[in-house]
Amino acid sequence: MSIKESVERTVSQAAINKAIDELKKDPEHNLSGFVDRVEGIADKLPLQPMFKDQLRGVKELVNSDRPGKQLLVNLLRDTDAQVLKTLVGAFVIDASWFGVRTQRAVTQEEGFNVPWFMLIDPTERCNYKCTGCWAGSYQQAKEMSFETFERVLTEAGALGIHFVVVSGGEPTCYPHLTDIFQKHKDTAFMFYTNGSLFSEKFVEELRACGNAVPCFSVEGFKEKTDARRGEGAWDRVMQAMDRCRAAGLLYGYSVCETSANLDEVTSDAFVDHMIDKGAKIGWYFQYVPVGREPDTSLMLTAQQRLQSYERIHAIRAGKALFPADFWNDGPYTGGCIAGARRYFHVTADGNIEPCAFIHLSQGNINDMSLKEALQLPFLSEIQKFQPYSDNLLRPCLLIDHPDYFRKIAAMPGVKGTDGTVENMSGEVGEHLDRLSQEWEEVSRPVFERDFPEAAKKAREMKQRKEQNIASHGGDMRSFYRDPAVEK
Numbered sequence: 001m002s003i004k005e006s007v008e009r010t011v012s013q014a015a016i017n018k019a020i021d022e023l024k025k026d027p028e029h030n031l032s033g034f035v036d037r038v039e040g041i042a043d044k045l046p047l048q049p050m051f052k053d054q055l056r057g058v059k060e061l062v063n064s065d066r067p068g069k070q071l072l073v074n075l076l077r078d079t080d081a082q083v084l085k086t087l088v089g090a091f092v093i094d095a096s097w098f099g100v101r102t103q104r105a106v107t108q109e110e111g112f113n114v115p116w117f118m119l120i121d122p123t124e125r126c127n128y129k130c131t132g133c134w135a136g137s138y139q140q141a142k143e144m145s146f147e148t149f150e151r152v153l154t155e156a157g158a159l160g161i162h163f164v165v166v167s168g169g170e171p172t173c174y175p176h177l178t179d180i181f182q183k184h185k186d187t188a189f190m191f192y193t194n195g196s197l198f199s200e201k202f203v204e205e206l207r208a209c210g211n212a213v214p215c216f217s218v219e220g221f222k223e224k225t226d227a228r229r230g231e232g233a234w235d236r237v238m239q240a241m242d243r244c245r246a247a248g249l250l251y252g253y254s255v256c257e258t259s260a261n262l263d264e265v266t267s268d269a270f271v272d273h274m275i276d277k278g279a280k281i282g283w284y285f286q287y288v289p290v291g292r293e294p295d296t297s298l299m300l301t302a303q304q305r306l307q308s309y310e311r312i313h314a315i316r317a318g319k320a321l322f323p324a325d326f327w328n329d330g331p332y333t334g335g336c337i338a339g340a341r342r343y344f345h346v347t348a349d350g351n352i353e354p355c356a357f358i359h360l361s362q363g364n365i366n367d368m369s370l371k372e373a374l375q376l377p378f379l380s381e382i383q384k385f386q387p388y389s390d391n392l393l394r395p396c397l398l399i400d401h402p403d404y405f406r407k408i409a410a411m412p413g414v415k416g417t418d419g420t421v422e423n424m425s426g427e428v429g430e431h432l433d434r435l436s437q438e439w440e441e442v443s444r445p446v447f448e449r450d451f452p453e454a455a456k457k458a459r460e461m462k463q464r465k466e467q468n469i470a471s472h473g474g475d476m477r478s479f480y481r482d483p484a485v486e487k
Contacts, residue, residue, distance in 0.1 A: 016089055031072060035055075071320040078245065095161075120165070159370065164187055166190070167192045172197040178205040189212040198214075213250050219261055252280055253282055255283070305443075336388065339379050339382030383476065388404050390455070391444050391447050
């Protein structure tokens with residue numbers, strides 16, 4: 001960071017700290033003025049249009065009586081002031097301001113796309129053995145050295161990546177987790193956890209770091225959570241949430257929707273319970289037949305996926321909680337974000353994958369720098385195809401477009417990191433082929449009805465992108481270096 005940028009960051013952080021101190025005094029009445037000031041600053045920053053659109057959405061929200069406003073009030077009221085200052089500084093200043101500016105500069109200069117964030121597994125060790133875990137087929141006992149983890153994060157920061165999601169395995173089994181958080185205070189972290197190791201000491205370490213948001217994995221209420229995760233798992237999560245609340249941490253929950261638990265995890269009773277426990281974020285993932293003993297019967301049917309879509313939108317509109325739907329939110333993200341378009345995945349043994357659920361790799365971080373990893377041909381090939389369809393409710397490379405998955409898997413040097421590739425030629429692949437077509441028939445009229453402007457834009461952008469790539473002879477480096485081309 002240059003001296004000028006360092007001064008800019010210091011001044012910006014001081015302004016954020018002052019604003020948070022003011023907001024904490026009376027969140028409900030001071031929110032509107034604060035958002036106005038942030039919007040004025042954001043208009044002068046080189047932020048992606050998506051972020052500015054989101055900010056306008058926040059402004060509309062705080063000037064309304066919708067439950068989302070109460071969510072923001074609760075977040076300000078419940079979260080420790082220093083934690084808020086650290087998180088906002090890392091997420092807004094470093095990840096969204098300086099980070100995006102650096103990412104754009106690198107992309108245009110070097111000719112490869114730098115994503116906004118990354119997912120990394122420091123360990124595949126876990127003290128649970130959950131049925132159907134997406135990481136369940138990786139070699140167990142694999143663990144990333146502190147030196148490698150530190151190197152990757154340092155290289156990520158140099159490229160402008162200051163938002164990192166940590167998974168596994170169970171991240172809290174990694175002995176250096178809070179050391180990493182503390183050393184990289186300019187990075188905002190979120191990590192998925194089973195919550196079983198949240199001792200008072202560990203929670204205090206998280207509070208001292210201030211830049212990490214835990215999301216607790218549950219399967220529904222006690223019966224369903226314990227059935228998949230083991231007896232006592234639910235009680236341990238509830239205790240972990242209580243400790244995080246007492247420490248003033250920001251946290252959320254994560255669920256894997258299956259054909260067996262969909263009704264429960266999207267019910268008012270369950271969501272209200274999570275809100276009562278202090279959760280501010282809810283991550284909803286659909287079961288994907290990868291990992292340990294894939295079971296296609298656990299996948300949502302097309303009608304159940306529609307039910308999930310409708311329920312999560314209802315929760316978003318009616319509850320003081322922000323639920324994110326990893327697949328059905330494709331209209332808000334412009335389709336698939338994987339393949340280093342917006343994020344990518346690094347496993348504990350260093351394999352570079354397009355996504356947590358796309359277990360394909362063409363290189364290993366132990367053999368190359370992160371900068372080299374982001375230039376792997378299979379990543380740029382995925383980006384070339386994105387969005388795979390002009391129906392943005394079908395964003396996923398695997399469950400929505402298994403034909404594209406097979407094409408990427410067949411590229412030279414690409415290998416499967418679990419049994420997914422082999423499964424695609426059997427019953428699993430046949431099931432995905434059928435289900436993807438069923439979902440196309442169900443989802444297209446919904447997409448056209450609920451997102452008419454996005455549907456029109458998606459068709460136009462897909463066509464323009466194909467034309468622009470063709471005009472550059474299919475050369476993605478030339479495509480990314482062209483400042484006149486919309487990426």
